[in-house]
Amino acid sequence: MTPPDRPITVVLVDDHPVVRGGLRALIESFGGFTVVGEAADGEQAVREVQLSRPDVVVMDVMMPHVDGVEATRRIVRACPATAVLVLSMAEEDDVVFGAMQAGARGYLLKGAAQEEIERALRAVVAGEAIFGPGIASRVLGVFGRDPAERADPFPGLTARERDVLELVAQGRRNAVIADALGMAPKTVANHLSSIFGKLQVTDRSAAIVRARDGGLGRGRPG
Structure with a gap:
């Protein structure tokens, strides 16, 4: 848990500088948050998290070199106290469940409302799991499938x-x-x-x- 007398520290991971800049301005406008680092790909993200040990990482998925799912896996192994919140355009089942299996505590789609992003950040730092409405419906849909179909970790492959x-x-x-x-x-x-x-x-x-x-x-x- 983050002590109430210090801000929640955040590392931003996205291969687009404009997106990182917008997220930094948004998150620091919430109050009680401070961005302590940025990374443009998964490999940089792992190094940055190991250096700054933030409370939470806002992680994109589709990036060059090392993608966000693999970066999440490495971060969770190396820094288990750091929560990972995925913020991505990708909403395919295998990507969402890959991120969950890697240890992400939350998954939002880009375009989420500001209030939703703030709530998700606070929730994952508190140890909760949280998903945006579109992702939540996919999670429920998968768990409502036949058990044999649900067990398929890669439904998109032929x-x-x-x-x-x-x-x-x-x-x-x-x-x-x-x-x-x-x-x-x-x-x-x-x-x-x-x-x-x-x-x-x-x-x-x-x-x-x-x-x-x-x-x-x-x-x-x-």
Whole structure:
């Protein structure tokens, strides 16, 4: 809990400087908040949080190098006392639930009202979980599905993409995946590009982490 006699400290993470500037002005206008750092991508975010140890991080998802989901995972591991509030345009189920699995305490869509952002910031710092109306309805929708469907951590992937991701998560390289699935290496590379986009990751290592967190890659590599 933040002592009542000091402001809530915030780090802003977004790859657009104008967005960060607007958020800084907005958050500091609330009273009781101070922005202690900014970052333009996930890798910078992890470093900044480790340096400044803020109460809360306002995290974008779609960023270059290291995306917001992977950055959230690293921050929660390194600085568990810091809350992460995602503020993003992305509202796909796999992105939202990926952020939740990574340890985000809240998820708002960009365009949320000022009052909603302030309430969410205070809530996650207090240890609550909070979601914007559009996200909350998606969460409820997923938990209202058939259990077998609900257990699917990557609903946006095709069956073939899931096969590729399974083998990637096992540590297999593209040539081996191509042989195992009876496709050309270039086709494997095309599937991987699609998978990276759908999982909002930028490299193979981040995709492996997401896949293993979702239960893939438990078979033995060949």
